[in-house]
Amino acid sequence: MATALSALLATPSVTLAPHPTPVDDLVRLRARLGSGCPRLLMKRDDLLSFGLGGNKVRKIQTVAAEAMAAGADTLVTCGGLQSNHARVTAAAGAALGLHVVLVLNGTGAAAPTANARLDRLFGADVRLVATREERAPAMERAAEDARAEGRRPFVVPLGASTPIGAIGFALGVQEIVTAGLKPSVIVHASSSAGTQAGMIAGAALFGMRARIIGVSADETEAALSASVAALLMAMADRLGAKAATIGADRAIEIDDRQVGAGYGEPTDASIEALELVARSEGILLDPVYTAKAMAGLIARVRAGAFAADDTVLFWHTGGQVGFFA
Numbered sequence: 001m002a003t004a005l006s007a008l009l010a011t012p013s014v015t016l017a018p019h020p021t022p023v024d025d026l027v028r029l030r031a032r033l034g035s036g037c038p039r040l041l042m043k044r045d046d047l048l049s050f051g052l053g054g055n056k057v058r059k060i061q062t063v064a065a066e067a068m069a070a071g072a073d074t075l076v077t078c079g080g081l082q083s084n085h086a087r088v089t090a091a092a093g094a095a096l097g098l099h100v101v102l103v104l105n106g107t108g109a110a111a112p113t114a115n116a117r118l119d120r121l122f123g124a125d126v127r128l129v130a131t132r133e134e135r136a137p138a139m140e141r142a143a144e145d146a147r148a149e150g151r152r153p154f155v156v157p158l159g160a161s162t163p164i165g166a167i168g169f170a171l172g173v174q175e176i177v178t179a180g181l182k183p184s185v186i187v188h189a190s191s192s193a194g195t196q197a198g199m200i201a202g203a204a205l206f207g208m209r210a211r212i213i214g215v216s217a218d219e220t221e222a223a224l225s226a227s228v229a230a231l232l233m234a235m236a237d238r239l240g241a242k243a244a245t246i247g248a249d250r251a252i253e254i255d256d257r258q259v260g261a262g263y264g265e266p267t268d269a270s271i272e273a274l275e276l277v278a279r280s281e282g283i284l285l286d287p288v289y290t291a292k293a294m295a296g297l298i299a300r301v302r303a304g305a306f307a308a309d310d311t312v313l314f315w316h317t318g319g320q321v322g323f324f325a
Helices: 002-009 027-033 055-069 084-096 114-121 132-148 163-172 174-178 194-205 221-239 268-281 290-302 320-324
Strands: 023-025 039-044 074-080 099-105 125-129 153-156 185-190 211-216 253-255 311-316
Touching (some): 002 194, 002 221, 027 039, 027 290, 055 084, 074 084, 084 099, 084 114, 099 114, 099 132, 114 320, 163 174, 163 194, 163 221, 185 290, 194 211, 194 221, 221 253, 268 290, 290 311
Parallel strands (some): 039 311, 074 099, 074 153, 099 125, 185 211, 211 253
Antiparallel strands (some): 023 039
């Protein structure tokens, strides 16, 4: 494990958000949920000090370092019209002097809002396609265009959920350990698998024994579990570690009961969770990811799934910019 941890800590990374994010004690929310509620903490990655924050910042720091080491001067990536990953990639390009091409599916507006507006503010070249299926071939065309212009493109898959992106998130787990916290359970929003794979690996390598529950924003339990498992195996290979060393032998816990009608579609439970956290803690979740994740946590509290003396940490992965779309 020491060798794998050394490899993790030695992973090249650019510094975009140098400050650890705070952990809040959700005392008022706990009181609202009743006497059987465990201690509730929140890791505030929505407050990461770069590009309006979010979990994608942790990933882009290692992904951008890999791209620059390969001699790239252009980042090409994709997402939905309101992609948090796209916004953070655009901001990283501005900060690092890299050209950024974003392939986004959706219908453009005369006056872009939220992440779509920030993409342009950060100087990205935004190219729209109609569907998710068109993104991959459009990214390849964008890379070909860049090469034809004499640029050196680096293609970043959806959500930067690659082994190196997940390693970037794994590095962030050290902040929990350094703060002396020992949560029983960590609950977070899970979608493209990189955050959950990184969290599992980071917990294993930094000696944190918490259960890690990913609440799906869109995928089925089977599909998302398979993606997390595949990423963990690729991370182990990247770190020169045995799979068990980075937690790949642990059960992958996915809760897909909050998906509702699908990606970006609020549910009654996610609306309640968003309002409850706002009105008890003054903290804004986002309607796509973290509201559904908090709905999953609240459902478990109400079902008595946690002991009253547990410490449950909710990892706020950001995305609240989407609230203003």
